Amino acid sequence: MPQESEAVASAEARGPATYDLVVRRAHVFDGHQTLAGLYDVAINGQEIASVSAEPLRGGQEVDAAGGWVMPGLIDTHIHVYDVRSVSDPDSMRAFEENELPEKLGLFLDHGITTIKSVGDPTGGILDTRAGIAAGTLTGPRLLATGCGITGRDGHPAATVFSDNPWARERFTGEVDSVQQIRDLVHHLADRKVDAIKLLSEGACAHSGGPKYLWRNPAFPDGVELERLPLDLLRAGIETAHDRGLRVTVHTTQQAAAREAIEAGADGLEHGVTIEPLTDHSLIDLMLEHDITYTPTLWIDDAHPDARRNLKRVADAGVHIALGSDTFSGRGLFGANTLEEARLMVAAGMTPTQVLAAGTSGASRQCVRPDLGTVAPGRRADLLVLNTDPTADIGNLRDLSTVILNGELVIDRRQVH
Known part of the structure; x- marks a missing residue:
């Protein structure tokens, strides 16, 4: 009632x-x-x-x-800047002047009133956020993590940006020591980001940890990566929490998801996608730690286990947030978010559950109780x-x- x-x-x-x-x-x-x-x-x-x-x-x-x-719908996992075309100051300026306004407008055209950027160039995305807030740009409310933080030669630095060193330095923050990750989180917090995103799977050697072959349609042969070392993961999360910032962690494997939660993460980006979620104690851990799970089926639906895993965690009562992992070059901004909603229903969630994931559930993930x-x-x-x-x-x-x-x-x- x-x-x-x-x-x-x-x-x-x-x-x-x-x-x-x-x-x-x-x-x-x-x-x-x-x-x-x-x-x-x-x-x-x-x-x-x-x-x-x-x-x-x-x-x-x-x-x-x-x-x-x-x-209004909230998409909690967006990449605004075009990772293919931005490769120097001139191309970045051209993107901001010629493409960005239309892309922002597309979100509103499809009913998405808030987006969360999770891995765009820090300076550019924060300037975009300021422009929307000031009314010089028209678009949805923009929340931003700034660059995604990964280990040295981790994802997406060594994958998406392997041939684009200029963008690599701006879209990603590569770290290989506890002090470096603490310093970078403090830097982002000083710039008033809305949250912190860490990328677990892709870093320097994880002592005793298994190798991981990262696969993506753009990299059919795979790229060998290893998980972010646990001491760096913990340090990044602790520092962010000290600064009052929520931390979500990019994972795709059960082992990485467990490690992120035990290190203190607030949410999982992607969650478990490349393998079946067979460890029920991991779901119990999500519930115990009040984790938010962002399934990103729009990008991960090619993995045969992604839908089943989402159904399992949703049925167990884990908090779900809608996030599409939209990026330039595939589909249409805004429309991709609606496709994410459709795929979540196809995975077995009810329309009402998905609507909640895209509104009140997403506002919870963003720590914005005024929204949703x-x-x-x-x-x-x-x-x-x-x-x-x-x-x-x-x-x-x-x-x-x-x-x-x-x-x-x-x-x-x-x-x-």
Whole structure:
């Protein structure tokens, strides 16, 4: 049953006051569940002011006509900059001027109101974040880790960027000592990143650890890598936590996932993809440590075990966050996020579970409790859909209106 204290505003709020914007007569998926009946959702400034079963008045109104309102989608695993074309200052500037604005707009076109960059050049992505916040760039809310931190000659430095040394120095932070990883985390924290991303599988020798052959369609023969040494992994996580930053760790194997969790990680990027998840005690460990699991099926669905592993952890009650691992050169920004949602349902999650993973679950992963829920006091990032996404995840594509920070940024009502 809906939580009345969250769903319905006070009697005073349902009175004659006029709100800045009201979405009228909508079914509501609030980020956790579907509320019973039809509601008006009122916005003042950048926040939701009321979710009311009674009609409300707004200076601006959107008639949902019995459609659906839900929180804007959050994609927690994005690579914004084009890793193929950015290879020197001129090509980076050209990307930022000629390609970046369109890519950011595509997210909004598809209902993604927040993205989390997890491995873009630190200076460039933080400037992009500042431009969006200042209004000089139009795009979704942008959260960023800055460069991904890996071991010396680790992934993606020795894989994606093996022939691009200029980008390698900017997209990745390679470390080979405890002091180096501590210094780099402090540097990123000083620059006000939103989180830290470490890459476990790909580093200098892990004492006694097994070799790992990294495979990807772009590298069919594989690249031999080893896991990030445990002392560096621990030091990076400890330092980030000391600075108040959440840490997610790139893993694909059970052994690496266990090591990351035991070292104190808050979440797993990819999780377990290249092998079946046979160790139930690892799932118990995820639950015990309150881990968030980001499956990235859009990139990892080629691995036959990725879907089954996601179903196992979701059925066990592990927190799931939507993240597509979108990057330039494949698919379409924004559309890839919706494809990720479809693949999660194909893996056996219900549409409601996937919607939660892309809203309240993703906001939890990003430590942004102001996002991902339709409730008074939360950020007014909302989607208006013509049809029910809890019945068919494909209905996310039947998008009428996108509201970001209380402002209508996409309005397709005229064509319906």
